[in-house]
Amino acid sequence: MTTILKPLALAATMTLAFAAPALAQDAQPQAPSQAPAEDKTPVTPEAWAVHLQVTDILQHYPAFHSAFQGPNSFRPQATTxxxxxxxxxxxxKPWAGGEIWGNLEMYQGYAPNNTLGAAGYVNGDGAKVGRSHPYARIARLFIRQTFDLGGEADDQEADLNALGRRRTKDRVVLTAGKLNATDVFDTNKYAHDPRQDFLNWSLITAGSFDYAADAWGYTYGAAAEWYRGDWAWRAGVFDLSIVPNNAVLTSDFSQFQVIGEAERRFTLGGRPGAVRLAGFVTRGGMGRYDDATALALATGKPADAALVRHYRSRPGAYLNVEQEVADGVGLFGRLGWADGTYEAYEYTDIDRTAQAGVSVSGERWGRKGDTVAAAVVVNDLSSAGERYLNAGGLGILIGDGRLPHPGAERILETYYSLGFAKGMTFSLDNQLIQNPAYNRDRGPVDVVSLRLHLER
Known part of the structure; x- marks a missing residue:
């Protein structure tokens, strides 16, 4: 624990040092403003838009202690x-309320160990399919239709995959096509975009949210959202891979996932916040951990969930909270659970997760484009999953060949993002992982990252 408590204390001290002036100023009595409230300028509607983003992430960790290693392990040697x-x-915009978006995405390179070694993996922007030469794919191709139902104005600001448009607070939004399920579900203002905020997989969404996706994070599906006042309800159905953790999706939705989410937006002390509660059910061919372990004991071979797959249901749920506590200072947290009886299907090998963090805008010290943030994550696997790994089983991202001394995976991530030009940021990020892949006999792993992001 000492190895993670020291950086945690340092990160907390650093973040609070930036946040304290904001909190102190926020606590001071404020004289009532004599100026009349300004009306928010309506958004100028867009008929079309083109944007571009480029993200380059360089990562390195030094050599670390490793009593043994397996096929899906972090290599103990220094790695870049x-x-x-x-x-x-x-x-x-093809018609009133409608939007059609297409994204062409190019990838190149390898994350450390080619995206293997930790359940909370260190590069949320790296695809599971690394290649030394650049290659391109259609990442998204979807249609979105918004039906205004009245109420006060709640205009949509222009953004990536969102045209600037006027809309009302009460509305229904339908989305269908090829997209990422987290475009709609488990969003969070402070921890959701590995190109601009936290890099770790178990911080950009709840790590146990085993959302439907191919190896690049995208799938086919549809979602409906109903906004009424400060509430929103969402439901969606998405296509699964033909087998767990595969690059090919089913052609007929014979394996699928259903997600439902309720959101309540509110103000606390006059500052905005939100809470989201969701559940999901994955329906597909998946292996039961204890069946795979029993077969391994009977045959003397390593456990393999692929040998015991049957059509089953795997449920899960998450709670997602965000709250502004002062100008430019936000707190967030997530709790997540998924049924650990069965193997994870698409995302990563996490059955229980908890995270908490703070994000502070550089506007507090005259650097509007900067952000400093810190977060702690604890990920865990079911006892059945631990027995499976100890029998030589491999998960989506982990598998050290054996697991005699399992323990929760603990992650501390901190970053400073420097905005030095419009649409351009440079970030220094550090992730300390204790018990990578739930293995007390390996680590800790200390990953330093440099990230350059351009967006127009």
């Missing part, structure tokens, strides 16, 4: 990885 991706976004 580099990933580059670029996305062209093109959107058009």
């Amino acid at each position: 990885g580099n990933t580059v991706d670029a996305t062209l976004y093109a959107g058009v």
Whole structure:
């Protein structure tokens, strides 16, 4: 624990040092303003838009203690990885309330160990399919239709995959096509985008949210959202891979996932916040951990979930909270659970997760484009999953060949993002992982990352 408590204390001290002036100023009595409240300028509607983003992430960790290793382990030797991706976004308004978006994405490079070694993996922008030469794919191709139902104005600001448009607070939004399920579900203002905030997989979403996706994070599906006042309800159905952790999706939705989410937006002390509660059910061919372990004991071979797969259901749930506590200071947290009886299907090998963090805008010290943030994550696997790994089983991202001394995976991530030009940021990120892949006999792993992000 000492190895993670020292950096945690340092990160907390650093973050609070930036946050304290904001909190102190926020606590001071404020004289009532004599100026009349300004009306928010309505958004100028867009008929079309084109955007571009490029993200380059360089990562390195030094050699660490390792009593043994397996096929899906972090290599204990000092290791460096580099990933580059670029996305062209093109959107058009075909009719009132409608948007059609297409994204062409280019990838190149390998994350450290080619995206293997920790359940909370260290590069959320790196695809599971690394290649030394650049290659391109259509990442998204979807249609979104918004039906205004009245109420006060709640305009949509222009953004990636979102045309600037006027809309009302009460509305229904339908989305269908090829997309990422987390475009709609488990969003969070402070921890959701590995190109600009936290890099760790178990911080950009709840690590146990085993959302439907191919090896690049995308799938086919549809979602409906109903906004009424400060509430929103969402439901979606998405296509699964043909087998767990595969690059090919089913052609007929014979294996699928259903997700439902309720959101309540509110103000606390006059500051915005939100809470989201969701559940999901994955329906597909998946192996039961204890069946795979029993077969391994009977045959003397390593456990393999692929040998015991049957059509089953795997449920899960998450709680997602965000709250602004002072100007430019936000707190966030997530709790997540998934049924650990069965193997994870698409995302990563996490059955229980908890995270908490703070994000502080550089506007507090005259650097509007900067951000400093810190977060702690604790990930865990079911006892059945631990027995499976100890029998030589491999998960989506982990598998050290054996697991005689399992323990929760603990992650501390801190970053400083420097905005030095419009649409351009440079970030220094550090992730300390204790018990990588739930293994007390390996680590800790200390990963330092440099990230350059351009967006237009």
